[in-house]
Each structure stands twice: as C-alpha cells, then as structure tokens.
Amino acid sequence: MNDNVIVIADVSSSYFSVARYSGGIKYNGTVYIYCRERDILVREDWEKFYRKLPWETFITAVKTGKKPELPKKPARVKAQRKEQPDNQPSLFD
Structure with a gap:
C-alpha cells in the first residue's frame, strides 16, 4: 500500500507551482x-x-483511501454491413 498523499490542492499558490x-x-x-x-x-x-469519476465520488474515495471500481464501458457492437438494395448496382462488382 502506498502511504503517500493522493491529492495536493492549491498548486498555484504553493511551492509546487512549478508543476x-x-x-x-x-x-x-x-x-x-x-x-x-x-x-x-x-x-x-x-x-x-x-x-472517470464525478468529483464528489473521487473525493470520497480519496478520503477512504480505497480505489473504487470504475464504471464499465458498454460493449461495442460491430456495425453490420447493410445489404445493397436490389435496384442499386454495386460499384465494386
């Protein structure tokens, strides 16, 4: 477990301003x-x-020191190729 500080605030007005x-x-x-x-x-x-988290949720997690589970991305559905209408000839045949 890493015991270092997670968030340092007011960077512009501190000696960390070079960051x-x-x-x-x-x-x-x-x-x-x-x-x-x-x-x-x-x-x-x-x-x-x-x-990835809303600010309030992030700060709550920082206060507890436990990393929350990130929201899952929805599965990406592959675009299915549309069939050419019968009345339109293909340019690639």
Missing part, C-alpha cells in the same frame, strides 16, 4: 500529474479515477 509548467512533479519518489481545471496534483495511480 503547472511541466505537467506534474516527482515528490518523495512518487509521480503527481497536474490537473489544470481544479489546480491540483493527483498521484499518478489515482489519475484515471479522477478523470
């Missing part, structure tokens, strides 16, 4: 990704949860 220009930092051996929309640094292994 705004480089896209993130490495602090105490842990990589953090800068998220401009909320001015936060998110630990690298939590970033996909930040991107």
Whole structure:
C-alpha cells in the first residue's frame, strides 16, 4: 500500500507551482500529474479515477483511501454491413 498523499490542492499558490509548467512533479519518489481545471496534483495511480469519476465520488474515495471500481464501458457492437438494395448496382462488382 502506498502511504503517500493522493491529492495536493492549491498548486498555484504553493511551492509546487512549478508543476503547472511541466505537467506534474516527482515528490518523495512518487509521480503527481497536474490537473489544470481544479489546480491540483493527483498521484499518478489515482489519475484515471479522477478523470472517470464525478468529483464528489473521487473525493470520497480519496478520503477512504480505497480505489473504487470504475464504471464499465458498454460493449461495442460491430456495425453490420447493410445489404445493397436490389435496384442499386454495386460499384465494386
């Protein structure tokens, strides 16, 4: 288990502000990704949860320290080829 901080807030007004220009930092051996929309640094292994979950759900998960299960994508259905109508000749025959 990683005991490092998960989210660092108010990056612009702290000594972590250099992360705004480089896209993130490495602090105490842990990589953090800068998220401009909320001015936060998110630990690298939590970033996909930040991107895919609503903010309230993400913060709840951070407070507990347990990664939630991400919502599943619906299965992609392959587009079936439509048959050419009988009255329209194919250009490829």
